[in-house]
Amino acid sequence: xxxxxxxxxxxxxxxxxxxxxxxxxxxxxxxxxxxxxxxxxxxxxxxxxxxxxxxxxxxxxxxxxxxxxxxxxxxxxxxxxxxxxxxxxxxxxxxxxxxxxxxxxxxxxxxxxxxxxxxxxxxxxxxxxxxxxxxxxxxxxxxxxxxxxxxxxxxxxxxxxxxxxxxxxxxxxxxxxxxxxxxxxxxxxxxxxxxxxxxxxxxxxxxxxxxxxxxxxxxxxxxxxxxxxxxxxxxxxxxxxxxxxxxxxxxxxxxxxxxxxxxxxxxxxxxxxxxxxxxxxxxxxxxxxxxxxxxxxxxxxxxxxxxxxxxxxxxxxxxxxxxxxxxxxxxxxxxxx
Amino acid sequence: xxxxxxxxxxxxxxxxxxxxxxxxxxxxxxxxxxxxxxxxxxxxxxxxxxxxxxxxxxxxxxxxxxxxxxxxxxxxxxxxxxxxxxxxxxxxxxxxxxxxxxxxxxxxxxxxxxxx
Numbered sequence: 324x325x326x327x328x329x330x331x332x333x334x335x336x337x338x339x340x341x342x343x344x345x346x347x348x349x350x351x352x353x354x355x356x357x358x359x360x361x362x363x364x365x366x367x368x369x370x371x372x373x374x375x376x377x378x379x380x381x382x383x384x385x386x387x388x389x390x391x392x393x394x395x396x397x398x399x400x401x402x403x404x405x406x407x408x409x410x411x412x413x414x415x416x417x418x419x420x421x422x423x424x425x426x427x428x429x430x431x432x433x434x435x436x437x438x439x440x441x442x443x444x445x446x447x448x449x450x451x452x453x454x455x456x457x458x459x460x461x462x463x464x465x466x467x468x469x470x471x472x473x474x475x476x477x478x479x480x481x482x483x484x485x486x487x488x489x490x491x492x493x494x495x496x497x498x499x500x501x502x503x504x505x506x507x508x509x510x511x512x513x514x515x516x517x518x519x520x521x522x523x524x525x526x527x528x529x530x531x532x533x534x535x536x537x538x539x540x541x542x543x544x545x546x547x548x549x550x551x552x553x554x555x556x557x558x559x560x561x562x563x564x565x566x567x568x569x570x571x572x573x574x575x576x577x578x579x580x581x582x583x584x585x586x587x588x589x590x591x592x593x594x595x596x597x598x599x600x601x602x603x604x605x606x607x608x609x610x611x612x613x614x615x616x617x618x619x620x621x622x623x624x625x626x627x628x629x630x631x632x633x634x635x636x637x638x639x640x641x642x643x644x645x646x647x648x649x650x651x652x653x654x655x656x657x658x659x660x
Numbered sequence: 661x662x663x664x665x666x667x668x669x670x671x672x673x674x675x676x677x678x679x680x681x682x683x684x685x686x687x688x689x690x691x692x693x694x695x696x697x698x699x700x701x702x703x704x705x706x707x708x709x710x711x712x713x714x715x716x717x718x719x720x721x722x723x724x725x726x727x728x729x730x731x732x733x734x735x736x737x738x739x740x741x742x743x744x745x746x747x748x749x750x751x752x753x754x755x756x757x758x759x760x761x762x763x764x765x766x767x768x769x770x771x772x773x774x775x776x
Contacts, residue, residue, distance in 0.1 A: 643759050650755060
């Protein structure tokens with residue numbers, strides 16, 4: 324009996340999941356990637372004659388809550404117009420009953436692929452650009468909740484995009500996922516806030532959303548979270564960028580992480596949200612200080628370190644003045660003889 | 661602090677320091693007040709010239725060379741007036757010009773005060 328290889332099985336599964344685009348303006352090109360609740364396909368918009376990405380739910384069955392969640396994700400993306408957030412073009416339902424939304428196709432690399440061979444300052448500047456759309460979303464009341472290297476894309480023109488807002492929610496919702504009452508949402512509750520709550524129920528009561536290593540302690544416990552859970556994730560991303568490994572993998576693997584950067588990571592990833600940076604902007608301000616050879620707020624330098632930093636910043640001036648003083652000293656010495 | 665002001669301040673400080681160091685030469689100690697004043701004025705003139713150059717030309721190498729040249733020329737004039745001590749006056753004078761040239765290129769802003 325001929326056995327099917329994994330590759331063939333994967334292909335068959337992909338074919339089974341391939342969306343039926345009959346009656347839509349889209350033409351299927353190829354499969355792109357797997358998301359948490361669906362798959363992403365490269366399609367051609369036949370009217371505008373451009374390639375776009377289509378995110379489609381996997382199953383029709385039990386799709387009501389998931390469909391609402393997908394719609395919620397599309398609404399969040401549509402409401403967050405920022406160069407660092409993928410724009411949404413369209414939402415709808417396929418003829419096979421599956422919900423979808425259409426977004427910009429990002430042709431590029433993930434953060435992990437992009438940083439190979441990049442210097443630490445370049446990596447830090449990348450993180451600053453990741454933090455911009457996150458800060459923008461926080462200012463508008465949204466939390467990403469799944470920031471990780473795989474969800475950061477660098478486009479063909481060097482643009483940095485924060486992807487996969489599938490776990491995003493409105494911040495400051497005082498809900499404990501584990502204590503959510505088991506009832507369907509009423510019509511009047513279908514506001515953005517209630518939709519977010521429905522998202523929680525759709526994922527299963529007590530279930531933990533996010534990625535280990537990048538997830539804050541309060542998110543791991545299933546407690547209420549606010550925007551500082553994303554600050555934790557940004558700290559984990561910073562560690563990944565400077566140490567080359569995710570925080571969950573332990574030490575930096577032989578990479579020497581400068582103390583100020585380590586202090587920034589530690590502050591962003593503090594167990595208590597109160598001890599963290601209170602905004603993504605605060606964190607990037609400290610990163611900017613580090614890049615400018617200025618003292619960072621997260622780290623208290625001792626005199627020796629301060630002197631070394633000032634010397635590194637003004638070494639030429641220090642050497643010139645030292646040479647001048649040495650010359651003066653030699654003149655005095657010879658004048659006395 | 662703009663580049664000209666930086667040049668003047670630095671030139672004056674280093675010039676004064678230069679002049680004060682002449683106190684260690686017994687032969688000229690009696691003229692120390694005049695030496696300090698002259699050296700300070702020399703430093704200020706050098707600072708103005710180098711500062712103006714730094715505002716017009718944004719090149720570290722050229723700024724250093726210009727500063728060195730200005731420092732040497734002004735120090736030569738002083739040495740001529742002293743009828744001696746050419747090495748003791750020109751070498752520190754050149755160094756001061758070099759330092760001011762470096763500092764005005766590297767530091768100091770290009771801002772000027774706007775007239776109403």
